[in-house]
Amino acid sequence: METTRFEMIVRAAQPIAHHQENLGNQAIFARKLVRLPGGERVNVPYVSGDTVRHALREAAFYGTLHEAGLLNDPQLSEGALRLLLAGGMVTGKGDASVVNIDRYRELVALFPPLALLGGCTDNRVIPGQMHVDDGNLLCSEMRHLSPPWVMAWLESNGERLESCRGAIEEVQRVRMDPMLRPEAVKLLSDGAKANVEGRALVAESAHDTGDAVAAKEGKSAMMPRTHERIIQGSLLWIGLEARTYSDLEHDSFCFAVACMLSNFHVGGKRGTGHGKLEFVAGSRVHFMPASASLESVGRELAPKTGDLYKAHVRARKDDLASWLRSGINS
């Protein structure tokens, strides 16, 4: 058994929108309670470990399907998709998504990341072998909780730590009402056009007379709303740790991490330029019996990362395809 831990510094290549709740029209960024030295407590923005873990799960899924040549015509069963992307479900026998323990073992042999991330069989949850830490903002409030090598890297690269308050901004977006654009209204049918113009007249006269009820009825569908986000260029550190029992498992862990880092996105609003993280620096900690060693790693992690795993998937792609398409639903 070997425990491998990757710790890395990532930079927000785009603003990060990772919200915990809405207050009216305002989305509030996720924050966690942090104890400062001396006992004071503050709320610090962060990206949850669940989010990073899911990014890793997706990366392993897409990377494996790509290597097996299944992305063009996947045709996966519902049970397989649920198992690979959401950990499956304890449903009991008789359900379409039952995976019995022998089949689960076989699937783990075909798709080793499943052993790392865990999943469900018919009547039990098989725990994963991986721990994924929160994405921790590098700020003065988190200084005492950041790994020493991260602090050394910041110092040697002239990066200044500031309060987390400076890392959050609030922005406003407005969903426009197309009915307010005359060129769009011209495209409407006669009846619809009459409705829109009638509503505009009602709103205008309500405004003049101060009639709040009529003004509400004639209101446009325009919706201004605000959200908090981590500003572009902010630095975060994340930790990923896995317990592996074979070279193949270890390589599949490295493969999944490398896939995730090659296109690392977290949080929401990805369609509007949010969420991209880029790798800046990393360390690998080997926890061997009686010792732990730290070594620097690049984005590719190691020269031959994933070779063993990719060869494994290519050699078994037909078996994998057959399992993912039909074998799990039995």
Added chain:
Amino acid sequence: MKPLRITAKLAEGIVLRAPLMLDGILAWVVCARERRLSPLPGDAIEPVDIPIELEPGGRFHLCSQGLHEVEASSLRYKNRRAPWVEYARFGTSKIKRVDIAAGANKSYRVPYSLDLLRDDRIVWYCIGDPDGIRDLLRDVHYLGRHRGAGKGRLDLHGQPWRVEECETWGDGFPVVDANGKAMRALPLDWPGLVESRQSFRNVTFPYWDKTREALCAVP
């Protein structure tokens, strides 16, 4: 075997639904190293050898439960979303509709409490072999629930575990304190108990198995 005080130093908050038991943690390491599957509730348990002394009757190991004080808590959520977009994109044409409000694809948002502990420490007392315990604890980097998502991380760059010899406080060490109160779930006939609450618990691992619970004296 020596009287020991074992301290875990956390780096962040921890999710605790039940007290942390040292013997359970050590048994987990032994099973993880041998890659054993955890038993189903009620199944026969294969013996797990850990470097903590068994009580003379062999019912449980001589160690206290984890002692800690919660300083502050915050509400967090565990979310699950059915991958319905991927069903549409990668799924077979047999997938016609997906019910995300009930059944296997039900989405959820389950609240839980994340605790910050005083001095970020948990302490156990036990009678055991310090070297054997140190060796096993080297593989324990996270404690409590939701470890897979980074909760309960130990101070891995500092000193996550401290195993040190300590003085005993009397005959009850390490399971009954100086006032005769239980420091872990104990059989009701355990000597030295003065006054303790009673509750259904397990006296040995696996502690999560409700089918084995019996009426015990508890802290």
